[in-house]
Amino acid sequence: MAAAAVRAGRDVGEISLIAVTKTFGPEAVREAWAAGQQVFGENYIQEARDKIAAVGPGPIWHFIGHLQTNKAKYAVKLFDMIQTLDTPSLAQELDKRAGTAGRSLDVLIEVNIALEATKAGVAATQVPRLIEAVMACPHLNLQGLMTMPPFFDDPEEARPYFAALRRMRDEFIRSGAADSRHLQHLSMGMSDDYQVAIEEGATIIRVGTAIFGQRSPAS
Numbered sequence: 001m002a003a004a005a006v007r008a009g010r011d012v013g014e015i016s017l018i019a020v021t022k023t024f025g026p027e028a029v030r031e032a033w034a035a036g037q038q039v040f041g042e043n044y045i046q047e048a049r050d051k052i053a054a055v056g057p058g059p060i061w062h063f064i065g066h067l068q069t070n071k072a073k074y075a076v077k078l079f080d081m082i083q084t085l086d087t088p089s090l091a092q093e094l095d096k097r098a099g100t101a102g103r104s105l106d107v108l109i110e111v112n113i114a115l116e117a118t119k120a121g122v123a124a125t126q127v128p129r130l131i132e133a134v135m136a137c138p139h140l141n142l143q144g145l146m147t148m149p150p151f152f153d154d155p156e157e158a159r160p161y162f163a164a165l166r167r168m169r170d171e172f173i174r175s176g177a178a179d180s181r182h183l184q185h186l187s188m189g190m191s192d193d194y195q196v197a198i199e200e201g202a203t204i205i206r207v208g209t210a211i212f213g214q215r216s217p218a219s
């Protein structure tokens with residue numbers, strides 16, 4: 001991370017590492033926590049519920065999987081940030097549940113940057129409408145954008161997609177769609193391509209296998 005930041009003339013202190021613990025047990029979280037890691041990412045509500053209860057208080061949890069509206073109430077109980085907001089109806093449901101819980105919830109809008117049919121996230125053309133919907137939710141605190149580009153063997157091929165998300169963010173700030181405080185974060189980059197993502201402006205990277213090793217195939 002530090003080397004990539006230096007290459008881009010950036011301060012590594014402005015980049016957060018999310019340790020992605022899906023499929024790994026509570027002991028992996030505890031070990032990383034003991035080593036100083038503070039923020040963890042999970043993809044599935046049920047798995048996260050058991051793991052977070054087992055680990056106990058301390059770690060900060062970000063939801064990075066696809067969130068169904070009917071799971072919003074659990075997500076609000078478990079997570080400090082939802083990185084995968086992709087519809088106005090999900091925003092409204094999260095807002096309602098956060099209000100009931102008497103808290104405010106940090107969110108990122110997930111952008112389907114390459115318009116892949118197999119991926120979640122909102123199309124670029126729909127982002128301004130979703131920003132507007134989120135800004136109208138008193139209990140949601142928009143913090144930026146998240147994306148997952150297509151998978152490539154060569155991480156260099158992901159670079160244009162990371163650059164596109166950064167340009168999109170800059171353009172929204174320029175056009176006044178949201179102020180820079182609400183678009184401060186770009187969550188992009190995983191084990192194979194986080195260095196390229198940092199060079200292109202990532203402020204949050206989400207890394208699983210490079211920390212915890214290979215995930216065993218889903219059973």
Ligand SMILES: *Cc1c(COP(=O)(O)O)cnc(C)c1O
Nearest residue numbers: 020064190191206207208209210
């Ligand atoms: C699993 C996952 C990651 C981590 O991927 P690795 O390749 O293991 O680093 C990051 N982001 C999302 C959205 C994921 O689902």
